[in-house]
Amino acid sequence: MVELRDISIAFGGIRAVDGVSLDLYPGEVVGLLGHNGAGKSTLIKCLSGAYKADHGQIFINGQEVTINNPRDAREYNIETIYQTLALADNLDAASNLFLGRELVTGGGLLDDARMEAETRRILARLNPNFKKFKDPVSALSGGQRQSVAIARAVYFNAKILIMDEPTAALGPQETQMVAELIHELKRDGLGIFLIDHDVHAVKQLCDRAAVMKNGQLVGVVKVDEVTEDDLLAMIILGKKPEHLAA
Amino acid sequence: MTDTSTKPAAASSTTGSTSAPSAGPLTRFLRATEIDTRLLGMMGALLLIWLVFHFYGVIFNGFGAFLTPRNLWNVSVQMSSIGIMATGMVLVIVTRNIDLSVGAILGVTGMVMGILQVEILPQYLGLGHPAIWVITVIVGIFVGGCIGAIHGWLIAYRGIPSFIVTLGGLLVWRGAAFLSANGKTISPVDATFTLLGGGPYGAIGAVGSWTVGVIACLGILAALYAGRQSRKRHEFPVRPMWAEIFMGLLGCGLVIGAVLVVNAYPWPRGIVNSYIEANGIVLAEGETLFISHGFAYPVLIMLTVALLMTLLVSRTRFGRYVFAIGGNPEAAALAGINVRWMTLRIFALMGALAGLAAVVASARLNSATNALGLLDELYVIAAAVVGGTSLAGGVGTIYGAILGALVMQSLRSGMVLIGFDTAVQQIVVGSVLVLAVYLDNLYRNRAK
Ligand SMILES: Nc1ncnc2c1ncn2[C@@H]1O[C@H](COP(=O)(O)OP(=O)(O)OP(=O)(O)O)[C@@H](O)[C@H]1O
Numbered sequence: 001m002v003e004l005r006d007i008s009i010a011f012g013g014i015r016a017v018d019g020v021s022l023d024l025y026p027g028e029v030v031g032l033l034g035h036n037g038a039g040k041s042t043l044i045k046c047l048s049g050a051y052k053a054d055h056g057q058i059f060i061n062g063q064e065v066t067i068n069n070p071r072d073a074r075e076y077n078i079e080t081i082y083q084t085l086a087l088a089d090n091l092d093a094a095s096n097l098f099l100g101r102e103l104v105t106g107g108g109l110l111d112d113a114r115m116e117a118e119t120r121r122i123l124a125r126l127n128p129n130f131k132k133f134k135d136p137v138s139a140l141s142g143g144q145r146q147s148v149a150i151a152r153a154v155y156f157n158a159k160i161l162i163m164d165e166p167t168a169a170l171g172p173q174e175t176q177m178v179a180e181l182i183h184e185l186k187r188d189g190l191g192i193f194l195i196d197h198d199v200h201a202v203k204q205l206c207d208r209a210a211v212m213k214n215g216q217l218v219g220v221v222k223v224d225e226v227t228e229d230d231l232l233a234m235i236i237l238g239k240k241p242e243h244l245a246a
Numbered sequence: 247m248t249d250t251s252t253k254p255a256a257a258s259s260t261t262g263s264t265s266a267p268s269a270g271p272l273t274r275f276l277r278a279t280e281i282d283t284r285l286l287g288m289m290g291a292l293l294l295i296w297l298v299f300h301f302y303g304v305i306f307n308g309f310g311a312f313l314t315p316r317n318l319w320n321v322s323v324q325m326s327s328i329g330i331m332a333t334g335m336v337l338v339i340v341t342r343n344i345d346l347s348v349g350a351i352l353g354v355t356g357m358v359m360g361i362l363q364v365e366i367l368p369q370y371l372g373l374g375h376p377a378i379w380v381i382t383v384i385v386g387i388f389v390g391g392c393i394g395a396i397h398g399w400l401i402a403y404r405g406i407p408s409f410i411v412t413l414g415g416l417l418v419w420r421g422a423a424f425l426s427a428n429g430k431t432i433s434p435v436d437a438t439f440t441l442l443g444g445g446p447y448g449a450i451g452a453v454g455s456w457t458v459g460v461i462a463c464l465g466i467l468a469a470l471y472a473g474r475q476s477r478k479r480h481e482f483p484v485r486p487m488w489a490e491i492f493m494g495l496l497g498c499g500l501v502i503g504a505v506l507v508v509n510a511y512p513w514p515r516g517i518v519n520s521y522i523e524a525n526g527i528v529l530a531e532g533e534t535l536f537i538s539h540g541f542a543y544p545v546l547i548m549l550t551v552a553l554l555m556t557l558l559v560s561r562t563r564f565g566r567y568v569f570a571i572g573g574n575p576e577a578a579a580l581a582g583i584n585v586r587w588m589t590l591r592i593f594a595l596m597g598a599l600a601g602l603a604a605v606v607a608s609a610r611l612n613s614a615t616n617a618l619g620l621l622d623e624l625y626v627i628a629a630a631v632v633g634g635t636s637l638a639g640g641v642g643t644i645y646g647a648i649l650g651a652l653v654m655q656s657l658r659s660g661m662v663l664i665g666f667d668t669a670v671q672q673i674v675v676g677s678v679l680v681l682a683v684y685l686d687n688l689y690r691n692r693a694k
């Protein structure tokens with residue numbers, strides 16, 4: 001459903017992403033692994049419209065598309081949870097959730113009450129302990145902020161979901177809920193890119209894992225065919241395990 | 247307490263009924279009524295300023311001139327042009343920009359309008375034609391908007407910092423104002439136009455003021471009722487009934503108080519006499535007429551602008567995006583907001599408001615001079631900042647800016663009344679600005 005072909009992007013002299021090709025099928029979770037600064041976030045930002053690739057093509061459902069800005073990406077039902085969360089700290093949860101896609105009344109005015117009601121509904125599913133609907137998100141804990149960012153990505157019926165370290169700040173229970181959410185979304189036929197440093201979680205949640213090093217793709221493997229140690233070796237050594245290298 | 251001023255839609259916030267049982271009565275009261283403590287502080291400061299000036303007069307001059315209908319009416323008229331511009335400055339500062347050119351834009355649009363209505367339009371329409379003032383006002387607002395749009399374009403699409411663009415703009419437009427009439431003063435302006443600046447004829451009188459007051463009270467009650475219904479519909483917690491009633495009484499009380507004050511200020515004797523003559527009114531010996539000023543047109547213009555800007559800020563996408571950009575420009579862009587286009591529009595709006603302020607200011611002077619609006623940018627920025635707009639971006643309210651303008655004008659008028667000279671006035675105004683921001687910092691740190 002998504003195919004990234006030969007994507008490259010450089011910042012100044014640094015080739016942050018260098019000729020990476022990767023694909024994603026409906027109902028599939030692809031894990032993206034790699035050391036800090038490997039280029040994972042940069043790669044998926046080309047898909048989410050935050051950056052424009054210097055080189056390469058993006059295909060969605062077989063059609064080549066150009067994604068110039070985040071609005072274009074949303075048009076293709078691509079939703080993103082950024083590593084930085086991308087929340088406006090001075091606004092409350094509902095305003096952030098609907099940012100850029102506000103619900104309005106017949107007269108074109110913001111319908112804050114309905115937005116808050118919807119926000120309460122979706123957050124009750126993701127994080128039942130969430131209570132601070134009226135406070136600016138700067139007053140929330142790291143995990144609560146992350147819940148808001150996740151809620152924003154799943155609320156709008158995404159077909160392709162990009163999650164850049166979605167559980168980095170979450171407690172064990174909340175992480176478990178995100179894992180369940182991923183399973184649920186997968187059953188609904190979404191394609192998910194999941195960036196995570198936790199090899200164990202990737203092995204449990206993902207169907208395939210792609211490993212990057214220094215902007216280049218080391219390889220893509222089915223998680224059932226490798227051990228956690230194999231994945232770690234790929235991340236650190238930057239080459240495919242011997243039994244698959246053939 | 248959380249700082250409700252950080253959320254544009256403060257009117258719909260619900261912290262009510264979650265009050266901890268251990269909270270003191272004052273805290274409980276503030277929670278139930280959702281009165282912003284910051285707002286309360288500003289009101290307190292304003293009242294303090296008023297009382298100090300009044301009783302300084304009572305003690306040292308034997309007469310307190312500040313808390314008189316006449317002075318309060320004058321303060322309301324004099325603050326109008328600053329107040330109008332301060333509402334726009336809130337949006338500019340919230341998005342982490344600054345506009346130093348508003349005084350110069352006011353000056354140049356004032357000159358453009360002066361030339362237009364005195365030297366150009368009468369040639370085609372005839373002197374005193376009723377369309378003159380309408381065309382002049384529209385052109386003034388339009389020219390201001392265009393200048394603002396040029397600034398916004400340079401800032402958003404050419405990446406020049408707003409400080410530099412508008413600093414340059416300050417010099418350019420002040421110079422342009424001088425050149426447009428070679429430094430001459432243009433007067434008198436159109437007779438209808440000049441009413442927009444206030445004065446005995448530029449006010450709506452007692453009946454008009456009561457009408458406005460009643461409409462405002464009904465509006466307040468309707469807004470409270472609609473807010474409550476909407477919360478009930480979505481099953482959010484509602485304020486206790488007594489708190490709703492208290493808010494309604496407070497709002498209506500302030501409105502009615504304002505009406506009583508402006509209606510207590512009568513026309514001066516001379517004007518009443520010429521009015522009596524002109525209308526052939528026959529009075530008994532020793533009897534005079536008491537004709538109230540009522541709300542002045544510039545004040546009504548300012549209040550209308552404030553209302554519309556509040557609506558814009560808290561109830562529209564545009565307003566929501568202004569705050570999102572101020573809070574996190576990157577996040578706003580990632581949410582699909584066109585930050586550059588927004589910036590351009592915000593500066594255009596600021597320019598248009600400066601054009602409207604020029605209408606009020608030049609109408610009040612009954613002339614256009616190239617010095618019109620000199621140093622206004624500082625008072626406008628001060629009004630916004632004293633009113634709680636944070637220079638770090640993302641935080642600010644329209645009502646705060648209006649209150650800030652009222653504070654600044656009260657200081658200026660008060661010092662004139664008790665006879666401080668300009669040098670002392672400048673020292674006081676400057677110190678108050680710094681102090682206000684310092685107190686605001688203290689407040690915010692405590693609120694966190
Ligand atoms: N906006 C930018 N400007 C310049 N260089 C950048 C920019 N964004 C990323 N880089 C560089 O690109 C490289 C890849 O960064 P990226 O954020 O994609 O890494 P990552 O794999 O997501 O790392 P992490 O695991 O730490 O999140 C890094 O060397 C980084 O310094």
Ligand SMILES: [Mg+2]
Pocket residue numbers: 040041042083164
């Ligand atoms: Mg990253």
